[in-house]
Amino acid sequence: MALPDNLAETLARAALDAGREILAVYRDGPTVSVKSDCTPVTEADERAEAVILARLADAFPDIPVVAEEAVAAGKVPDIEGRSFFLVDPLDGTREFISRRDEFTVNIALIDAGVPVAGIVYAPALKRAYWGADGVAEKFDVSDDFTMVDRRPIRCRAKGERLxxxxxxxxxxxxxxxxxxxxxxxxxxxxxxxxxxxxxxxxxxxxxxxxxxxxxxxxxxxxxxxxxxxxxxxxxxxxxxxxxxxxxxxxxxxxxxxxxxxxxxx
Structure with missing residues (x-):
């Protein structure tokens, strides 16, 4: 599929805005509850997902979104034969609860079963990763939640020791x-x-x-x-x-x- 012209900008803005919500909860200390599958959830998950869903609906109203907390609430769109977004508003909830900084915001576009574009943003670490069309990048995020120092990244070749x-x-x-x-x-x-x-x-x-x-x-x-x-x-x-x-x-x-x-x- 041809990727929408505004995809990278929209996903980055959605992820960074979600990260802002997450960090607000992180600073204050989250309230934790347990979902039916026995996994933890906090208000940060819910606030971040709401931000992402609003951004995606505004920019791409015809592309369905499969989002973790929405699915847990029974809201599952029809994706049969369609491209769709996959959203994890707070991946690494256990790290988040334990106050380890390795939690992320994940947004990806899926086409024909393949993730063709995606962003991973680690708000507490102030860094993010983007990948699409054979190009991957890493960038830092400033205190005002803008992208800075964007640079390409690439997998390394195999060495003697893995x-x-x-x-x-x-x-x-x-x-x-x-x-x-x-x-x-x-x-x-x-x-x-x-x-x-x-x-x-x-x-x-x-x-x-x-x-x-x-x-x-x-x-x-x-x-x-x-x-x-x-x-x-x-x-x-x-x-x-x-x-x-x-x-x-x-x-x-x-x-x-x-x-x-x-x-x-």
Whole structure:
């Protein structure tokens, strides 16, 4: 698909405005509740999602949006045969609650099952990543929530030793077994979708994930990684796609295990 001319600007503004709402709650201390799937949610999730949905509806009224908190409330648009947005207003809620700064805002555009554009913004770290059309960028965010120091990023070539990036909050035996099986001893732990971004900017080589994720958790980081020259596959090497509804073995929009790879790793 041809990307809309105002896509990058709209997604960046939506993410930065959402980050402003998140940081306001972060400073004051969030009130935490638990959703029906036993995952935590705060008012920051809800306020950020409202900002993003308003921005997307204004700019792209004909493109449906699948957003985490809306889906939890039973609001699921018809995406059959259509491009659509995936939104996670606050990825890394556990990091947010624990006052670790590695939480992000994730917005991605999906076309034919593939994330063709996405932004990942880490408000507390004041940095963000964008990817689309084979071009990935990293930029800083100033105190007045504007983009500064924008620069291109790219996955690194494979070296003699691979470095893995793994989940800070969701370790599991399958990941340990994968690292043992592939002979990878060097690894670092990071929260949220920043794991994809570390691969995209050439700081790591592989991101294995065997624990449960949802499509809105991964789509934006996946878009950045693919634009930087990397790839994401299912654990068996088959294509990793989005828009998974009516699944026989899991809920709508639930992901299987996957591996994110830097360009030549």
């Amino acid at each position: 470095t893995a990036v793994v989940s800070r909050s969701h370790g599991d035996p399958e990941t340990d077994a994968f690292l043992d099986r592939t002979g990878i001893s060097d690894h670092t732990t990071v929260g949220s979708s920043l794991k994809f971004c570390l691969l995209a900017e050439g700081l790591a080589d592989v991101y294995p994930r065997f624990g449960r994720t949802m499509e809105w958790d991964t789509a934006a980081g996946d878009a950045v990684l693919r634009a930087a020259g990397g790839r994401v596959t299912r654990a068996d090497g088959s294509p990793f796609l989005y828009g998974k509804t009516n699944q026989q073995t899991d809920t709508d929009f639930a992901n299987p295990a996957f591996i994110g790879w830097a360009s030549a790793a």
